[in-house]
Amino acid sequence: MDLAFNAEELAFQTEVRDWIAVNMPPEVAEESRRSRSSHVSKERLLQWQKKLAGKGWLCPNWPKEHGGTGWNSTQKFIFEMEMARADSPYLSSFSIKMVAPVLMKYGSEAQKKRFLPKIAAAEELWCQGYSEPGSGSDLASLRTRAERHGDHYIVNGQKIWTTNAHWADWMFCLVRTSNEGKRQEGISFLLIDMKAPGIKVDPIYLADGTRTPMRHEVNQVFFTDVKVPVENRVGEENKGWTYAKYLLEFERGGQAHGPRLRKAFRHLRELAHSQLDGSEPLSGNAHWREKMAALEMEIDAIEMNELIFYSNLKTGDAPGSMASIVKMRGTEVGQKITELAVEAVGWYGAPFTELRNVDSNVVPVGGAYVDDVAPRYFNQRKTTIYGGSSEVQRNVLAKAMLGL
Numbered sequence: 001m002d003l004a005f006n007a008e009e010l011a012f013q014t015e016v017r018d019w020i021a022v023n024m025p026p027e028v029a030e031e032s033r034r035s036r037s038s039h040v041s042k043e044r045l046l047q048w049q050k051k052l053a054g055k056g057w058l059c060p061n062w063p064k065e066h067g068g069t070g071w072n073s074t075q076k077f078i079f080e081m082e083m084a085r086a087d088s089p090y091l092s093s094f095s096i097k098m099v100a101p102v103l104m105k106y107g108s109e110a111q112k113k114r115f116l117p118k119i120a121a122a123e124e125l126w127c128q129g130y131s132e133p134g135s136g137s138d139l140a141s142l143r144t145r146a147e148r149h150g151d152h153y154i155v156n157g158q159k160i161w162t163t164n165a166h167w168a169d170w171m172f173c174l175v176r177t178s179n180e181g182k183r184q185e186g187i188s189f190l191l192i193d194m195k196a197p198g199i200k201v202d203p204i205y206l207a208d209g210t211r212t213p214m215r216h217e218v219n220q221v222f223f224t225d226v227k228v229p230v231e232n233r234v235g236e237e238n239k240g241w242t243y244a245k246y247l248l249e250f251e252r253g254g255q256a257h258g259p260r261l262r263k264a265f266r267h268l269r270e271l272a273h274s275q276l277d278g279s280e281p282l283s284g285n286a287h288w289r290e291k292m293a294a295l296e297m298e299i300d301a302i303e304m305n306e307l308i309f310y311s312n313l314k315t316g317d318a319p320g321s322m323a324s325i326v327k328m329r330g331t332e333v334g335q336k337i338t339e340l341a342v343e344a345v346g347w348y349g350a351p352f353t354e355l356r357n358v359d360s361n362v363v364p365v366g367g368a369y370v371d372d373v374a375p376r377y378f379n380q381r382k383t384t385i386y387g388g389s390s391e392v393q394r395n396v397l398a399k400a401m402l403g404l
């Protein structure tokens with residue numbers, strides 16, 4: 001099997017690489033490189049997303065009629081590779097990769113017209129209001145309540161772990177509209193304006209040391225008598241579980257892990273060259289080399305799986321349960337890279353907290369980028385929890401693919 005890109009694909013790769021090199025603002029790349037999770041501030045994210053939108057490259061996975069690129073799966077993969085290579089931050093997947101496909105499939109014409117162009121133009125950002133205290137893996141137990149009053153709902157309750165709620169314009173939100181029958185049958189899917197009166201957003205600081213206002217990632221969101229027009233309900237009342245599950249397939253399968261893992265692996269290799277094991281570079285240690293070889297094989301396997309997965313997926317298709325494999329293995333191997341990086345820098349990884357603001361002028365000890373290692377390690381613990389934990393993905397696979 002010949003997996004090399006052909007001449008046309010190589011030309012496309014050069015086109016993408018050159019365009020990114022000219023158009024990605026250096027401060028965006030630098031912030032992404034130095035961030036614990038390749039996320040950047042809202043201003044820089046919008047700055048970059050607007051450039052991509054102007055070129056028509058912000059939503060490559062969308063069907064062309066809604067502003068997609070019409071690229072085939074190899075081109076999309078090349079695009080992801082080049083974005084990772086250039087240290088692009090993660091784009092707003094809540095907007096582009098999650099709520100958008102749900103609106104395309106289940107939204108009303110008015111909803112499509114109102115929301116999709118704003119996402120494609122990078123004018124509005126979304127957050128995801130699924131999880132609640134006590135309702136994470138067991139999502140169907142959620143209790144945030146929406147009561148119907150004529151042409152609007154009144155929403156009361158609490159969401160938790162809501163990534164980027166502090167800057168989002170809109171939230172797609174699961175609410176309970178009935179306590180009758182099975183728990184899944186009383187849930188509705190609402191689009192909530194984050195500026196609506198009665199919404200309070202409080203930060204949650206993670207173990208990675210981020211305590212700077214607006215630089216944090218996750219929040220708690222409280223709703224007190226929040227008025228939501230009925231026209232902002234997607235699909236039918238009490239049928240939200242169907243739309244919620246459809247969205248989860250995109251959340252789990254919407255990310256090409258291979259290119260970013262490959263990049264992080266190269267970084268790890270450079271780190272090992274720069275760290276000493278006695279008087280020799282760590283990269284020469286036989287035991288270390290063995291671990292690196294095993295890790296590289298895992299990345300090869302993920303990349304192969306992803307190539308198969310994406311080449312079978314047509315534009316606009318839902319990824320299905322294969323998405324669970326991609327999410328589970330991609331995040332687990334990503335964590336392994338951060339674990340080996342901590343091993344490589346040893347004690348230099350310890351005094352990280354004070355140094356971790358991008359604009360900090362505190363000088364790190366132990367060489368360039370050593371101070372990124374521990375925060376990344378701590379930050380990446382989240383990846384096997386959010387979007388359905390690895391344990392939950394294994395349950396999904398056992399049921400859907402193995403028939404257990």
Ligand SMILES: Cc1cc2nc3c(=O)[nH]c(=O)nc-3n(C[C@H](O)[C@H](O)[C@H](O)COP(=O)(O)OP(=O)(O)OC[C@H]3O[C@@H](n4cnc5c(N)ncnc54)[C@H](O)[C@@H]3O)c2cc1C
Pocket residue numbers: 127128129130131134135136137138160161162163164218382385386387388389390391392395
């Ligand atoms: C950094 C971060 C960002 C997040 N962002 C968002 C967001 O933007 N929007 C949003 O809605 N949610 C978000 N989440 C929430 C995330 O989806 C939940 O944390 C996740 O679903 C797990 O739920 P939980 O925290 O309630 O843990 P629990 O469900 O209580 O799980 C605790 C442990 O038990 C295990 N477990 C639970 N059930 C089973 C089972 N049936 N079989 C085997 N093991 C099981 C889990 O794997 C886990 O190890 C985020 C979480 C984190 C950490």
